[in-house]
Amino acid sequence: MMGMSDLDRWVSTRELRDVTRRDLEGDAPAVAPWLLNKVLIVGACAGRIIEVEAYTQNDPASHTFGGQTKRNAVMFGPAGLLYVYFTYGMHYCANVVTGSRGVGEAVLLRAVQPLCGVALMSERRSGRAALADGPAKLCQAFGIGRSDDGRDLCAPSTDHERPFRIVDDSTPPPSTPQVGQRIGITKAVDVPWRWRL
DNA sequence: GGAACGATCTGC
DNA sequence: CAGATCGTTCCC
Secondary structure (H helix, E strand, O other), X not given: XXXXXXXXXXXXXXXXEEOOXXXXXXXXXXXXXXXXXXXXXXXXXXXXXXXXXXXXXXXXXXXXXXXXXXXXXXXXXXXXXXXXXXXXXXXEEEEEEOOOXXXXXXXXXXXXXXXXXXXHHHHHOOOOXXXXXXXXXXXXXXXXXXXXXXXXXXXXXXXXXXXXEEEEOOOOOOOOOEEEOOOOOOOOOOOOOEEEO
């Protein structure tokens, strides 16, 4: 018999508000720190966003710097889409698209604090202690993959089996987040567009 | 057609 | 600190 999941319990104890497309639309460097403390929900897993990076169109480190391609097309879509890319031959990373249609901007989700579905995350992470403290680990823990590229985080939830969105549980973004250089890039390395709790 | 290179992670 | 591992991009 199906018991109440930890997500059900967690949701019922907090006032959750869907983050709207309008909330997400804007320059990635402005939206990125605002996303801190928001909650990512994918299926039975939820986690509080604790580290992000911004990427803009005229940013040499961004996938969109060279213009639109098949791979980065979602980044040019409307704010609120999820841009998922495959890298290093084995990892996926997930971004929230922030620019309006035609503008290639997004915020990379680098780390979340697991809130729900911890057992499932642990299983997907092969029992390792680190569940979602890196962009590829986060995707593995949440089961985010290639087929999620272009999913709409702001559309009304149609898939009740696998909700897929970002919500505000009334925890405000930190007033003084850590700010620093982005990780793992070789261009525009001095741009301080990484934010952390 | 081919080569170089990753917005990373892991184990040594 | 180097290896894994393959899609994407860019150059010839």
